[in-house]
Amino acid sequence: MRKIATLLVALGLTLGLLGAGISATFTDNASATMTVQVGTFDISLASSQGTVDCPAGLGVCTVTYTAPDIMSSTAANAPLTFTVTSNGTIPAKIHVTATTPAAPFTDMLGPVADFTLGQNESHVFNGGIAWPELFNAQLGMSTSVTYTVAASDL
Numbered sequence: 315m316r317k318i319a320t321l322l323v324a325l326g327l328t329l330g331l332l333g334a335g336i337s338a339t340f341t342d343n344a345s346a347t348m349t350v351q352v353g354t355f356d357i358s359l360a361s362s363q364g365t366v367d368c369p370a371g372l373g374v375c376t377v378t379y380t381a382p383d384i385m386s387s388t389a390a391n392a393p394l395t396f397t398v399t400s401n402g403t404i405p406a407k408i409h410v411t412a413t414t415p416a417a418p419f420t421d422m423l424g425p426v427a428d429f430t431l432g433q434n435e436s437h438v439f440n441g442g443i444a445w446p447e448l449f450n451a452q453l454g455m456s457t458s459v460t461y462t463v464a465a466s467d468l
Contacts, residue, residue, distance in 0.1 A: 353403035357431075357465045361396035364461075373406070373465040380458040381419075381443045391422060391444035398439070398463050400431035406465040412441065416457040419445045423461065430468065 359368045359375035368375035381392035400406040410426040423441030431437060443459055445452075 355402040355404045355406065355465075355467060356400075357406055357408070357463065358399050358401055359396060359463055360399070361394065363394050364396060366396075375463045376460055377463075378458060378460040379442065380456070384445070384448065387448045389444075389446045389448075391442055393422065393440060393442035394459075396439050396441065396461065397436050398431065399436040400433060400465070403433050404467050405433070406431050407468055408437065409464045409466070410439070411462045411464075413458075413460045415443050415459050416455065418448070418452065419443050419457045421459050423459075431465075 355373065356370060357368070357373060357375060359366050359377055361377045361379075364377040364379040366375065366377050375398070377394070377396045379392075379394040384390070398408060398410075400408075407428055407430050409428050410423075412421045412423055415421060420443070421441065422444050423439060426439070429437070439461070441459065441461055443457065
C-alpha cells in the first residue's frame with residue numbers, strides 16, 4: 315500500500331508539473347474604419363443689369379435693381395434678368411423674396427414658389443420694375459427692387 319501511495323503521489327506531482335507547464339492562449343483583434351465626407355453647399359447669383367451681392371458659402375444672395383431714368387409718362391417697364399446657380403454637391407432649396415417698389419411701380423417677378431436646384435443646375439428669373447401711365451405726382455420719384463435668394467439644404 316505504501317508503494318501504491320508513493321506511486322500515486324509521484325504520478326500526481328508529475329501530472330501537476332506537466333499541467334503547469336502546458337498552456338494555451340487564444341487572442342484575436344479586429345478594427346474597422348469608416349470615412350465620411352460632407353458635401354459642399356454654395357449658390358451664386360449673376361445679373362448683367364443689377365448689383366449682385368453673394369458672399370461665398372453663406373447661402374444668401376441679393377441683386378438690387380434701380381430702373382433707369384424714365385423719360386416719358388407712357389406705361390412701360392424696365393426688365394431685370396438674373397440667374398441662380400447651385401455650385402455645391404448638396405441640393406439647394408431656393409427661396410426668393412422681393413422688396414416692394416414705391417407705388418405706382420410694381421415688381422415684375424411676383425411671388426416665386428420654392429424649388430430645388432441640384433449640383434450645377436441654374437434657374438433664370440425675369441424680374442424688374444413696371445409702371446402704369448405716370449402723372450405729375452411721380453415727377454422726380456425714384457424706386458428700386460431688391461431680390462433676395464436664400465438657399466437651404468433639403
